[in-house]
Amino acid sequence: FATPTSFHENFLQCLSLHSDPSIPIYSPNSSSYESILQFSVRNRRFSTPTTPKPELIITALDESHVQAAVICSRKHGLHLITRSGGHDYEGLSYVSDVPFVIVDLLNLQSISVDAKKGTAWVQAGATIGQLYHNIAVKSRTYGFPAGICPTVGIGGHFGGGGYGALLRKYGLAADNIVDARLVNVDGKILDRKSMGEDLFWAIRGGGGASFGIVLSYKINLVHVPPVVTVFTFNKNLEEGATALVERWQYVADKLPQDLFLTILINVVNSTQRGERTVQASFRALFLGVVDKLIPIMEQRFPELGLTHDNCTEMSWIQSVLYFAGFPINSSSDVLVDRTPANYLVTASFKAKSDYVTEPISQTGLEGIWKMLLEENIPGLIFSPYGGRMSEISESAIPFPHRVGNIYDIHYSVAWIEKGLKASKEHIGWIRRLYRYVTPYVSKFPRSAYLNYRDLDLGQSKNGTASYSEAKEWGIKYFKNNFDRLVKVKSKVDPDNFFRNEQSIPTIPSWG
Numbered sequence: 001f002a003t004p005t006s007f008h009e010n011f012l013q014c015l016s017l018h019s020d021p022s023i024p025i026y027s028p029n030s031s032s033y034e035s036i037l038q039f040s041v042r043n044r045r046f047s048t049p050t051t052p053k054p055e056l057i058i059t060a061l062d063e064s065h066v067q068a069a070v071i072c073s074r075k076h077g078l079h080l081i082t083r084s085g086g087h088d089y090e091g092l093s094y095v096s097d098v099p100f101v102i103v104d105l106l107n108l109q110s111i112s113v114d115a116k117k118g119t120a121w122v123q124a125g126a127t128i129g130q131l132y133h134n135i136a137v138k139s140r141t142y143g144f145p146a147g148i149c150p151t152v153g154i155g156g157h158f159g160g161g162g163y164g165a166l167l168r169k170y171g172l173a174a175d176n177i178v179d180a181r182l183v184n185v186d187g188k189i190l191d192r193k194s195m196g197e198d199l200f201w202a203i204r205g206g207g208g209a210s211f212g213i214v215l216s217y218k219i220n221l222v223h224v225p226p227v228v229t230v231f232t233f234n235k236n237l238e239e240g241a242t243a244l245v246e247r248w249q250y251v252a253d254k255l256p257q258d259l260f261l262t263i264l265i266n267v268v269n270s271t272q273r274g275e276r277t278v279q280a281s282f283r284a285l286f287l288g289v290v291d292k293l294i295p296i297m298e299q300r301f302p303e304l305g306l307t308h309d310n311c312t313e314m315s316w317i318q319s320v321l322y323f324a325g326f327p328i329n330s331s332s333d334v335l336v337d338r339t340p341a342n343y344l345v346t347a348s349f350k351a352k353s354d355y356v357t358e359p360i361s362q363t364g365l366e367g368i369w370k371m372l373l374e375e376n377i378p379g380l381i382f383s384p385y386g387g388r389m390s391e392i393s394e395s396a397i398p399f400p401h402r403v404g405n406i407y408d409i410h411y412s413v414a415w416i417e418k419g420l421k422a423s424k425e426h427i428g429w430i431r432r433l434y435r436y437v438t439p440y441v442s443k444f445p446r447s448a449y450l451n452y453r454d455l456d457l458g459q460s461k462n463g464t465a466s467y468s469e470a471k472e473w474g475i476k477y478f479k480n481n482f483d484r485l486v487k488v489k490s491k492v493d494p495d496n497f498f499r500n501e502q503s504i505p506t507i508p509s510w511g
């Protein structure tokens, strides 16, 4: 047996052989190990004294460092996991049950926007906020359809799909990827041409972590008008929120593609009754001016009672700031800051997802509200589909949730108390809520969104699940695309080097 020290030494020697001496490596003895580890931890649930920690962290400075990390981890039988922005809901980019090494892409964050061609190359360690800022610096009429929270990393987000307020007009981030650079299991760098269409298909929604380490993506930028309109309209239960939410379900996916009208549902203190109540915030992005938006809303959703006064015109990049909770007159520089919002630093959370294909009845909604009132910091987000999402086939990329879905639900619960007892209670609550909504949401399979990772759907220790075990969660995330993912995986990584608790399994004869 190699002792831990000689084991480390052999690994380090291998790294120095395969890369230059500048490769930054941190062991638990390094003074900055803890701060580097914690820098991209976005869920306090996985930052406790008993949370397993990496044996080493490699903060790659260039592509060759990532190649060396793969070659040497494989050679020395080390479990390697990749972290870009660290937003994985279950901490899979920085926690594992078996000894592991992290390759952290934090320093690979260059972005080059070609405004003439309408394309950009973006490295996996950049954030979506950095991408939006870089696009806006070059052009007022280009945008990109990815998520809302600016600190989310490109690496995980694009690999699992990625969506935000441009979803209904342009689909997912992954729908707009046209090339990629990836380090494969042999430590080689492949682009779209050399990896082939099957692997290129898999890493756009199938979760990159099962197939390699994505270094960068090339994307097509999308057109946005110089003026867009936003609004937020809050209604609590006493003001008729339930009827409005119910009505929204008949409207939201059929609105013109230029209009994205989402609902955020929270528990607030009611000013009317001085008690806690449920509040529905109807929040919209319209790709056009307010004078065009009002008639659409009057015709399609008059119950909301939207007027000019509720609306604000702005540029697309200001709408990004607005949705992210910044004042709209801030400089877009704030999007570059990787320091996360305070709640992401202090809170633990658990989230789950569902797809809705038939409107939920008022009674069903009332049952959900009742449960929300049992918790301190619960939250729901209803994101409308339809539009472009219904035009793209279920098998175009591994993300399968297309035509027939009215909206998806993101359920979350956050807490700041520490300790296992608190965790158990809050997780118990969200599991009960998930059970409660069963009759109202998609069935056979009950679907889920990979980027809203949920280990309750099934998991395997160290990514060693059999095909039928992995199908438990695979079918929910990928529907009929699961088998094709298994085929690609079996071909490109037959020994299952790239794995995690919910990775795609291999079947040797399918390779």
Ligand code: FDA
Pocket (backbone or CB within 6 Å): 042, 081, 082, 083, 084, 085, 086, 087, 088, 089, 092, 093, 105, 124, 146, 147, 148, 149, 151, 152, 153, 154, 155, 156, 157, 159, 160, 161, 162, 163, 164, 207, 208, 209, 210, 212, 213, 214, 215, 344, 451, 452, 500
């Ligand atoms: P992280 O680094 O944790 O990676 C996630 C997974 O991808 C891990 O399994 C990791 O190993 C793997 N991975 C990361 N980089 C890789 C690479 N370069 N190559 C191969 N594998 C790689 N989603 C959404 O669609 N719309 C939204 O608006 C939001 N908003 C949002 C807000 C907040 C606060 C959170 C915490 C999360 C979201 N999400 C979201 C979900 C988000 O899309 C999801 O968590 C992404 O996987 C995060 O990507 P990161 O790179 O930050 O995560």
